[in-house]
Every structure is written in structure tokens, then in C-alpha cells.
Amino acid sequence: MAIDEFARRIQTENKARRYLRQACWKNGQKYCLHCRSRHVYPIVGRRYRCARCGYRFADWTGRFLGGLRISAIKWVWILKLFELEVSARRIAREVGVSYPTALRACHQLRQAIVAQTAPALLRGEVEADESYFGGRRKGKRGRGAAGKVPVFGILERNGTVRVEAVPNVSAPTLLNWTLKKVRRGSIVYTDRWRGYDSLMFCGYRHLRVDHKRYFRQGKVYINGLEGFWSYAKERLAKFHGVSKQKFPLYLKEMEFRYNHRHQPLLPLLVQVAAKLVPNHL
Numbered sequence: 001m002a003i004d005e006f007a008r009r010i011q012t013e014n015k016a017r018r019y020l021r022q023a024c025w026k027n028g029q030k031y032c033l034h035c036r037s038r039h040v041y042p043i044v045g046r047r048y049r050c051a052r053c054g055y056r057f058a059d060w061t062g063r064f065l066g067g068l069r070i071s072a073i074k075w076v077w078i079l080k081l082f083e084l085e086v087s088a089r090r091i092a093r094e095v096g097v098s099y100p101t102a103l104r105a106c107h108q109l110r111q112a113i114v115a116q117t118a119p120a121l122l123r124g125e126v127e128a129d130e131s132y133f134g135g136r137r138k139g140k141r142g143r144g145a146a147g148k149v150p151v152f153g154i155l156e157r158n159g160t161v162r163v164e165a166v167p168n169v170s171a172p173t174l175l176n177w178t179l180k181k182v183r184r185g186s187i188v189y190t191d192r193w194r195g196y197d198s199l200m201f202c203g204y205r206h207l208r209v210d211h212k213r214y215f216r217q218g219k220v221y222i223n224g225l226e227g228f229w230s231y232a233k234e235r236l237a238k239f240h241g242v243s244k245q246k247f248p249l250y251l252k253e254m255e256f257r258y259n260h261r262h263q264p265l266l267p268l269l270v271q272v273a274a275k276l277v278p279n280h281l
């Protein structure tokens with residue numbers, strides 16, 4: 001959608017609100033967040049009241065969207081600029097909110113992305129690999145990687161990628177993670193790192209590529225995952241260093257962007273932002 005058409009669609013507060021609201025209530029059907037009764041009626045201040053339990057709530061109550069008190073127009077513009085990978089500092093300038101507000105909005109969106117329900121297990125032919133993020137020094141695996149965050153990734157060929165910051169790349173960690181994400185019986189391609197040695201004992205077919213000798217041996221390669229590592233690192237570099245605490249959030253954002261890189265991201269971001277925050281009540 002062209003940006004001017006987009007701007008027209010949300011030019012009034014009511015239009016912007018309608019745009020966000022359709023993501024909040026399935027088929028426009030409102031229900032009480034407290035007792036799930038559908039007998040709710042509107043009251044003043046764009047709020048609703050539950051006829052059964054008396055609970056009062058608004059469209060954004062309990063949702064990631066509700067984490068900020070800003071107009072719907074501003075929210076939609078923030079979502080649009082976040083889609084375009086605009087920095088929080090520039091979002092603040094363009095949308096007319098304070099820098100802390102813009103930062104908080106981006107933080108809410110990243111948390112919403114992380115909170116998405118985990119999709120089905122990866123299967124078929126998958127690539128597994130680990131990489132190190134952050135820090136300036138080129139680290140070695142295991143020892144010598146100080147200051148860097150190890151990240152383990154699994155990519156289903158012609159499918160999606162899953163990544164997670166891990167405490168280390170020891171065999172138990174890698175195995176544990178693979179068991180959680182990949183269906184038994186799948187073919188797992190890795191490099192020759194001995195951390196992967198036990199995969200074949202756990203119900204996987206394990207094939208190794210020897211990077212020292214060949215980059216690729218027939219179907220035995222992990223280039224798909226290498227593609228993700230450069231995609232994520234290039235983007236994360238723009239943030240000029242992300243704190244260790246916040247790194248997992250940014251990493252999941254990269255996973256989300258990569259997995260949906262061939263489709264418009266804005267409708268997905270709206271859906272995600274309209275989700276209820278887990279344990280909000």
C-alpha cells in the first residue's frame with residue numbers, strides 16, 4: 001500500500017481506531033475479558049461494561065496496544081514506521097511523541113512478537129547451526145567467545161527459522177533445544193561441531209558438512225541458516241549495540257521479520273499488537 005493511501009485510511013482518529021479495533025475483536029464480537037460473557041454494552045468514554053460481572057474495559061484493555069496512552073492515529077503510524085525499520089528516535093520525531101514513548105512502543109511490539117504462541121514443530125529437512133552476536137572481537141567457539149551471546153538456530157528448508165539466545169553451545173543445550181523444536185525422524189544438517197554428535201542417538205538423521213573441506217556437499221549444507229545470520233546481524237548493527245537483557249527481544253524480532261519477509265508486515269504487526277498480554281488480569 002502506498003504511503004499516501006495508507007495515510008488517507010487512518011486520517012481521522014475514528015478511522016485509525018476502527019483499523020486497530022478489527023484486530024482486537026474477532027468478527028467485531030466483544031466479550032468480557034474477565035468472565036468471557038458476550039453480554040457487554042457500551043458506556044461513556046468508549047468503554048464497555050459486562051452485564052454479567054460488571055467489569056469495565058476498553059478496546060485496548062489488557063492488550064499490548066494498551067501499554068501506552070497515545071491516540072490510535074499515533075499508534076498506527078508507529079506500527080507503520082516499525083514495519084519500515086525506522087529507529088525509535090526517528091519515530092519520535094515523525095509521529096510527534098517523546099523519545100521514551102517511542103522506545104516504549106517499540107519495546108511493547110517486540111514483547112508482543114515474543115509472546116506469540118509457538119508454532120508447530122519443524123520437520124523434514126532442517127539445518128541447525130550456532131552463531132555469536134555482539135562484541136567486536138572475533139571469538140572462537142566455546143572458549144574465547146567472551147562478551148558475545150551464543151545463538152542457536154534451526155531452519156526448516158523452505159520453511160521458517162527459529163532462533164534463541166542460549167547460555168552455551170554445549171551438547172546438552174543444543175540437543176535439548178533441537179528436541180523441543182524439531183520433530184523426531186527429521187533430517188538435521190549441521191557442521192562438524194561435536195556439540196551435535198548425539199543427535200543421531202535421539203531419533204534424528206544427522207548429516208554433517210565439513211566447512212574446512214567443502215562449503216557444500218550435495219544437499220548437505222547449512223547455507224539457509226547462514227543467510228539468516230547475515231540478515232539478522234546486518235539489521236542488528238543499526239542499533240549500535242543492544243544490551244544483553246534486551247538482546248533476546250531483538251533476536252525474536254529478526255526471526256519474525258525473516259519468517260515473514262515475503263509478505264506485508266503491517267497487518268501481522270497489528271494482529272500481534274492487538275493480542276492480549278498473557279496473565280494481564
Ligand SMILES: [Zn+2]
Nearest residue numbers: 032035050053
Ligand atoms: Zn464479565
